[in-house]
Amino acid sequence: MQIQKSARRVYLSLGIIALFSSNLFAQTAEEEAAELAKKLANPIASLISVPFQNNTDYGIGEFRGTRNTMNIQPVIPVSISENLNLITRVIIPVVTQYNITGENSKQAGVADVVASAFFSPKNSEKLTWGVGPALLLPFATNDLLATKKFGVGPTAIALKQTNGWTIGGLVNQIWSVAGEEDRPDVSQLFFQPFLVYNWKSGAGVGANMELTQNWQASQTTLWLNPTFSAVTSIGKQKTQFVIGPRFNLAAPTGGKADWGWRAVLVFLFPK
Template sequence: MINTLLRCAVSFVLCSLGILSLQAAESDDDTSLATADLGEIDRKLNNPLTSIWSLTFQNNSSANTGNAVSGTEYSNTLFFQPFLPFEIGADKETMFTLRPVFPVVTQPEIDFSTGKSSSHMTGYGDTQLLTLAGPNSGEGFVLGGGASFIFPTASDDILGQGKYQVGPALMAFNIGKPWVYGVLAQHWNSVGGDSDRPDTSRTDVQYTIRYSLPNAMSIGLGPTISYDWEADSDNALTFPIGLGLTKTTRWGKTPVKLRAELHYSVVKPDDYGTEWNFRFQVTPVINNPFK
């Protein structure tokens, strides 16, 4: 019953965001996006506390290997990540950001007794929600904090962890020219959910290093280090490195950030983990409907 309500809520949010983005894109009154400098948009979108509203569609295609499987197994996750910042406080000196993450997941159905998979399953995964608050400043050193949540909305056990999870989130970024760099850290502990599923305790640290290029382009990386505190030491850490290219352009009047990035895990779980990951992002920028 709870999962059904959560999926209904997710559908409502997705529909609402679609309507808001369509209204924003069709507005003739606000021409700020049509005239905004694309290089500045490209740079500011790297800041987790940016004032810019955006809708990110991110696809991760992964090649997974390990001692527990025979050969390479492939998986895919498509994320829809609306980025919804609000200026709060009497003088709007504080930025508060909501970033829900809605995943569609394709995972191999692996028989670990043989190390082989017979098929793949596709469905909805566990929904995440990141909240951050910090100074309303788009330049220099920016520090923020908040909370992060994971909800057990997966349509099948293989696609999620079956647990309600919560924990802190911290970010520290330097938004400069031509360099933008920083970290966004999130940690989750399970606090409820399916009692037959194992407890969870995981830390993710996304580190970003990007260098601005002419023509609203940038080069750099933004992979996520992950540590599973419930796993043994040989299967706890995933540490990827990578490189990618970002180009911000316009589709009509709408600024759109395009990014392609390849990651390789120099450390990964021995039994089963991601070795290669290819990430592709499409991020339309939309007007804030509350302004």
């Protein structure tokens, strides 16, 4: 975070006071950036945030297709007791893809939504964790982006934060329990280990892996996402920027991408 500082010195004593006040303000702002970065590295921190995560992937399949997925992911913590938080997280994918289902084809719209809720202790000193339900909601606006199924299953997260490092993992398993009978059932595992290092300035570097296992079709998809991040302000609005490449390490036959990139803009609403 860059802080503009100025002090007009008329007398030496006033200059010393102004300089001291300016340095104190910068230190406070840096500490705030570091604290926000630490919370952002924790997916179940008690911090309201609205991330817009954009993934663009190229060279997919037989027709060298392109897919752009904008994931809108509001995270809202709710205090439900003196010792327990409920962290709600919704992922709304907005997809535009070309030459994926066929040559010169295009699909666009909202895909199915995944909503999660984590019950997490407020005062976890050694290990931060949360468990709860995950829901697959059939809200897709395009049939080729839809499962047409309602699903449910468990989700869990655990992480450790120390000396600027955050290391942990998130997992969920969803089974379909209702929906259109002519569509395949859903039995899908998602696992995301992550590692982040944040400097006191709020800048950070890290990586995560995203493994999706479709048990029903015996298909595995695996992405590696290195990232660089920074916390700053747009006017009075606290924000985080994240950017990095994407590497598709495994995919179903005919569905692997050559490469991709990720860019994220997060709006923060600290208490």
